[in-house]
Amino acid sequence: MNCPNTIQQAVSSLVGCAPYGDGFLVHTTCLYPSNDVVQVIVRGGANEFTVSDNGGAIAAIEAAGVDLIAGGKSLRKYIQTQGLKVERGAISSPKVSAEQLPVAILLVANASQEAAHREMESRKLKPTRDFKHMVETLLLQRFPDRTEKHLTVVGESTKQYKFDYAVRSADGRVLLVDAVTPDYSSIASAVLANLDVRNLNDDHFVQRIVYDDRMPWKAEDIVLLHNGAPTIPYSEFSHSLDRLAA
Amino acid sequence: MSVESIDHYLRSPKRLAGIADWWAGNGHEDQRIKWAVTIQHENHGDLTITWFPNSPVERFKIVLALPPAIWRIDYDPNDRHPNPLSTIPALPRGIILGSHFHAWEDNRHLMKGNMPPPRLRFARPLPADISGLHACLRWFCQHVNIALDGTTVPPPPSADRLL
Missing domain, CATH: 3.40.91.80 (Restriction Endonuclease)
Incomplete structure (x- = not known):
């Protein structure tokens, strides 16, 4: 049985990709704490890519009125086991192949989302x-x-x-x-x-x-x-x- | 702090104190400017603009925080924001594409106990005729009763990298 068009259209409308500076902006299905969609930037071409959340996690936390004094250092605990890194306040992947690119997009988007949610939960307890x-x-x-x-x-x-x-x-x-x-x-x-x-x-x-x-x-x-x-x-x-x- | 006290705070005439300037933020290539918000010379909250100078499109956030934030504009033509399914009738039900604002009035029902909601989940699209930093700041301040007379906003920093 085929998936009905309505559902297919709904699903495909959730994700997308558009040129953005020196890379491409990818909309994901992850949400930050205030329901804004997590977006990642994919840079590279041919068979070598990097994926970055473009500082989205920190922006989401600070947009809630929370000063993240330690900046990107606060996010390291959310990314280390996924093989990701934090550079200049952005969660990013190492260089990956075209085959690994879907995984890198998923991991960066989810790490960004998780970092924002968990940091805000912990900050609530530390006013x-x-x-x-x-x-x-x-x-x-x-x-x-x-x-x-x-x-x-x-x-x-x-x-x-x-x-x-x-x-x-x-x-x-x-x-x-x-x-x-x-x-x-x-x-x-x-x-x-x-x-x-x-x-x-x-x-x-x-x-x-x-x-x-x-x-x-x-x-x-x-x-x-x-x-x-x-x-x-x-x-x-x-x-x-x-x-x-x- | 109660819902009514925040309602009262938003209705009260407020000013931005002092002379502010941009500085490098904690995030990824962002720049900030922050003012203390005052009511009759007493500090109550702050207003922050976060500017992303290396973004290929004009992108910034304006936040009024007590903290936490109680009013916010997310200015970004690429933003996407779905409201919760339990949305109130006047709010958009689909995904908001582009710049939008999170108003206290649309989120005050999320308050629990005596703390404002840390997540402003409900948003509306920014009116189409409100465009650019200065227009957004004026519009924002009108909505939250902050007088901008006497406040100077230095020009936002330019991009600090070529790509």
Whole structure:
């Protein structure tokens, strides 16, 4: 039984090839996280070809608002077992023959798709850097000459702690701010540092823990944070700053 | 953060802060420019343009991110984008060919808990009369209520290789 025309046309419309610069752009059936079609570029001719995702995986991740600081290095774990490589931010194949070309197109497209999906999944769990950046930006805008990063304070136990940010007020008080996201290590280190410094009973330190209220929190974790220092949700941080750092 | 707070954010008058310039991005031969987005001088999110100078056709992305991204234009005549089958009636059901945009309004129903959806799966074709970087940026900023007066966009970098 032959495949009906309607189905044949649907299938053939999904893939295609068109000239593109020094190569050919191939549409595949793979999708990036926001449903954009994965496209690869095939270069070469006769019996030697290379296939590249043209940086599509990184572009897809960063188009979601995620800064991929490590660039292409982040993608290596997705390609090594497939005999592919990452060059200048693009997933690409080594030189392949015409016989290997279909496999190379499949592998590059799927690796690009997988890298984008899995990186975005993992980034969702690591919002710390973005949150600290938000807190830092706010502090530097409000108190550009009085904000310090990573101020080291010696706690009551004589252990040293680095606070994310410190803002010095005119009367000599120092506002110590830790920016915290809902993961265990972030919570534990902030509580420990703030408890130990609080036990100094030194009035010139004003301690606050700012938590990322864009994320879901367990009530008990907020309570735990409060054992270290008074907490402020980020959405209210701006309003609190004038009073705290006056 | 709730759906309503992002709706409110998009309705609020915003500006782009500071003087920005292009720099080499983390990706494959891309160039970026980024501005902090401010509401009454407070930073809330950022706007990034990613430009692909070596592309044989004009190609760029404009992203408004809190993060994650809540509004995006993918400008590329070769792009293809299928919407999910559960698409809302006003959205295209076939594969969108060419430049398109992912609006918050079409994706806000994907929000779970108090985090915006990390994937803007739903898109619409870019209107045919919106063409080129500057027109797209103006159109984008109108839709997300960012005033561009006083903002200068330096000319995007040219190709840095011959082939």
